[in-house]
Structures are given as structure tokens and as C-alpha cells.
Amino acid sequence: MRWIWIDRLTEFEPGKRAVAVKNVSLAEEHLHDHWEAYPIMPAPLMIEGVAQTGGILVGQVNDFKYDVVLAKISKAEFNDIVVPGDQLTYEVVLEHMAPEAAAIAGTVRKNGEIIGTINMMFSHANNNMQGLDLPENFVFTGSFQRMVEPFLENANG
Amino acid sequence: MAMSEQEVFEKVQETMVEALGVDDDEVTMEATLTGDLGAESIDFLDIVFRLEKSFDIKIPRGELFPDNILNNPEFVQDGKLTDAGLTQLKDRMPHADFTDFEQDPDINKMAELFKVQTIVNYVMGKVNG
Incomplete structure (x- = not known):
């Protein structure tokens, strides 16, 4: 299984906001352990989906030069469960951007209805953890790059 | 319009509650951010971001902390x-x-x-x- 918890970006406004969708499928292994008799999408994986959407939004501001890592989940509230067949939409808005870190506000929708609010912060690892010898660009791998490329081509052309 | 110390304190208190997940009665004037309220390094930046928004001010890097x-x-x-x-x-x-x-x-x-x-x-x- 690949650690990619969004299926597609549907909207992308550089430096402002991004929207991604995630279709929840019973083919996903983890749902059979969480739980076999009653599969529901784990909330931490929805948080990860928001983090991935937000990570792309934040990373793009600096042309993906810095590795953006999740540093803090300030708030994560859910008021409904998500089951196979549901479509999730993650909307993130960039609230603050500083040289060393960024903050976003996220909303989780299930089939169009808001079911969660998430605020989180990202750290620019390369600016904050000098000396750790981090591999170059270990966050933004091919799949994420390919998701955002169509939007950037449109913006540039 | 000028804000009183009490008005500023109440908004700062709210900011600390949201940024650090503490109860409002823990946020006293004398409480230290790391020792009493458990703030870590990323929290300091979170606090700066929230204060900027809440008070509509600009906090240049390194000025508050x-x-x-x-x-x-x-x-x-x-x-x-x-x-x-x-x-x-x-x-x-x-x-x-x-x-x-x-x-x-x-x-x-x-x-x-x-x-x-x-x-x-x-x-x-x-x-x-």
C-alpha cells in the first residue's frame, strides 16, 4: 500500500487554498482491521489526508524546495463516521506562512456535508533541522507532484 | 481605541487555550509558557500567528521571542x-x-x-x- 491518502486534487489556488478528494473503498486493507465487522475510515488517516493536501499547498509556495513536515495538530474535531462508499473532500486554506513554518485551516466533508475541522502547522524541515542530513526532497514524491502539475501548468500558461 | 490590560489579557488567555490546549484557569499572568503551560518550540510560532490574527497586529520575527x-x-x-x-x-x-x-x-x-x-x-x- 502507498502512503497517499488523497486521490486527486480538484482545486488549487497557489498560496491560498487547495481541495482534494478521497474515495473510501472497501478494497483498502486497513478498513478490514478497523474493524472487520464494521469498517470505518480511521480519523487519523483523514487528518493525514488533510496534511497531504495542506503539505502540497505549503510546499508549492517555495517551489517544493523545502521539505514540509507536519509539526502540530492544533485542532481535530469530527462529528460523524465515514464508511466505504463515502467520498471525502478535504479543503485547506493557508492561514500563515513564515520562513520556518506554516499554518493551515482544514475542513473535512463527507459527501458534501462538513463533518470535521482541522487546524495544523507544518515545519520547513530543511530550515529547522540543519545538521540532520535529511535526504533531498523526501516529502514531495512523484505522485504528489503529478497531482499538482496540471494546476500549475494552467496558471503558467 | 485603547485596550485595557484586562481586555488584552482575556484575548491572550483565549489564544493560549486554543494554541496549547490548556484550561483557561491555568492561564494566569504569572504562568510560564514552557514550564506551566507546556509550550514546545512550534507552539511559540503558533502563538505568534494567533496573536497576529486575534489582535490584527504584525509581529516581526524575533521581536516577541x-x-x-x-x-x-x-x-x-x-x-x-x-x-x-x-x-x-x-x-x-x-x-x-x-x-x-x-x-x-x-x-x-x-x-x-x-x-x-x-x-x-x-x-x-x-x-x-
Whole structure:
């Protein structure tokens, strides 16, 4: 299984906001352990989906030069469960951007209805953890790059 | 319109509750950010972001929480701030109370300068000019 918890970006406004969708499928292994008799999408994986959407939004501001890592989940509230067949939409808005870190506000929708609010912060690892010898660009791998490329081509052309 | 210290405190308190996940009665004027309220490094930036939004002010990097002091050998010797370091820090943090710290400027105690009162003083200076 690949650690990619969004299926597609549907909207992308550089430096402002991004929207991604995630279709929840019973083919996903983890749902059979969480739980076999009653599969529901784990909330931490929805948080990860928001983090991935937000990570792309934040990373793009600096042309993906810095590795953006999740540093803090300030708030994560859910008021409904998500089951196979549901479509999730993650909307993130960039609230603050500083040289060393960024903050976003996220909303989780299930089939169009808001079911969660998430605020989180990202750290620019390369600016904050000098000396750790981090591999170059270990966050933004091919799949994420390919998701955002169509939007950037449109913006540039 | 000028804000009173109480008005500023109430908004700072709300900011701390949201940023650090603490109860509002824990956020007293004397509470230290790291010791009493459990703030970690990323939280300091979170607090700065939230104060900017909540009070509609700009907080230049290093102004509320000074940087580039501890990594300067001129300012730190044997785990304590030198006179030059202390002077520099006091100059950079007119919003902090140095009464206790300057008796023993051990860098491990520097965190005690960052109290809720320190933030309230800083914000008062910003919003009331």
C-alpha cells in the first residue's frame, strides 16, 4: 500500500487554498482491521489526508524546495463516521506562512456535508533541522507532484 | 481605541487555550509558557500567528521571542548570559520582567522570562502604540 491518502486534487489556488478528494473503498486493507465487522475510515488517516493536501499547498509556495513536515495538530474535531462508499473532500486554506513554518485551516466533508475541522502547522524541515542530513526532497514524491502539475501548468500558461 | 490590560489579557488567555490546549484557569499572568503551560518550540510560532490574527497586529520575527542570542558566544559563557548578553536581551525584550532572571542569568532559566504577562505587555505596546 502507498502512503497517499488523497486521490486527486480538484482545486488549487497557489498560496491560498487547495481541495482534494478521497474515495473510501472497501478494497483498502486497513478498513478490514478497523474493524472487520464494521469498517470505518480511521480519523487519523483523514487528518493525514488533510496534511497531504495542506503539505502540497505549503510546499508549492517555495517551489517544493523545502521539505514540509507536519509539526502540530492544533485542532481535530469530527462529528460523524465515514464508511466505504463515502467520498471525502478535504479543503485547506493557508492561514500563515513564515520562513520556518506554516499554518493551515482544514475542513473535512463527507459527501458534501462538513463533518470535521482541522487546524495544523507544518515545519520547513530543511530550515529547522540543519545538521540532520535529511535526504533531498523526501516529502514531495512523484505522485504528489503529478497531482499538482496540471494546476500549475494552467496558471503558467 | 485603547485596550485595557484586562481586555488584552482575556484575548491572550483565549489564544493560549486554543494554541496549547490548556484550561483557561491555568492561564494566569504569572504562568510560564514552557514550564506551566507546556509550550514546545512550534507552539511559540503558533502563538505568534494567533496573536497576529486575534489582535490584527504584525509581529516581526524575533521581536516577541528573541532569537540569535543563545547561539552567540559573546552573549553566552558557561551556560549563563554574559553582561553583554543580558543587556542585549533586556534591550530586545522591554516587555519582560528581568527582576528574578538577572540575579542568576542561567540560560536554562531563560524560559521563565516568557510568561503570560510578558505577552500581555508586548501586545499592550503594539495595540496602544
